[in-house]
Amino acid sequence: QLSSTFYSSSCPSVFTTVRSAVSSALQSDPRAGAKLLRLFFHDCFAQGCDGSVLLDDTPTFTGEKTAVPNANSLGGFDVIDSIKASLEISCPKTVSCADIVSIAARDGVVLAGGPTWNVELGRRDSTTASFSQASNLPGPQLTASQLINVFQAQGLNTNDLVALSGAHTFGKAQCNRFQSRLFNFNNSGAPDPSLDASLLSTLQSICPTASTTLVDLDQGTPVTFDSQYYKNLQLKRGLLTSDQTLANSTLTSRVVNTFTSQSAFFNQFTKSMIKMGKLGVLTGTQGQIRSKCGAINSS
């Protein structure tokens, strides 16, 4: 059972500490908020929102960080570590890494112009992480029906899927995640027909090969958290297969159309974030409060 007032007496400064750290991270990295939001998603989908994604590998332990969706891709760890270091001074052994990620994700959204919500708190940190559970994370080639199944396995429905995918309203992706759409889609010898011609030629020139070059997920308003993502999908300007499929499939297209209204999108997004934030949480005396987010406590 999580609660938005969990730290009201034990660490009242937690929200200002996180907000100012995310804000200062954004000064040097305009993608910081996007990285933190994605970090939360990747934490929650593999073994629950328990900070497991933050654990570093050791010689005898392989966690989630090096799994395919995360390796050379996931960011924001430095921001979480620095927030943790500040909180260990102001409120020692009190605030879990899993909760820090959940607040930082919210603040990344708010500071990019998105909606706010009361983050529910009281998660504890895992003492394990699961390399294999990282395969619960959806890949960028999935179709709408496959995405629906992946989200359903976590207890999330189609509205949650489409709303949470709206996170791709900011941040970037590497060419290698979508380059297969550009020249030889599904071995057809031609590009993906559901990709707008002018975006296709732009992307073909930026991504002649499946490189690690970064491209904005939202070509319209790349650093703003808004409903432009859904308008892009209607214009065949979604970047990943897993984005564009949401407008192409009758399973999801009506929800996409609904979320072109920013208030409808924001309303569902906040609800779906709270719901995702409850997946597989540890509470009470389960797990621990890590002193450093990258490692379990030594004693």
Ligand code: HEM
């Ligand atoms: C629906 C299935 C999803 C798929 C297949 C997917 C896949 C991806 C991929 C492939 C990237 C680019 C990674 C890279 O190139 O290194 C990415 C980036 C991103 N994803 Fe997703 N994602 C999904 C859902 C979500 C959800 C639910 C959220 C958060 C609520 C999210 C937030 C983000 C953000 C913010 C970025 C940009 C991160 C940055 O700039 O570093 N994604 N996603």
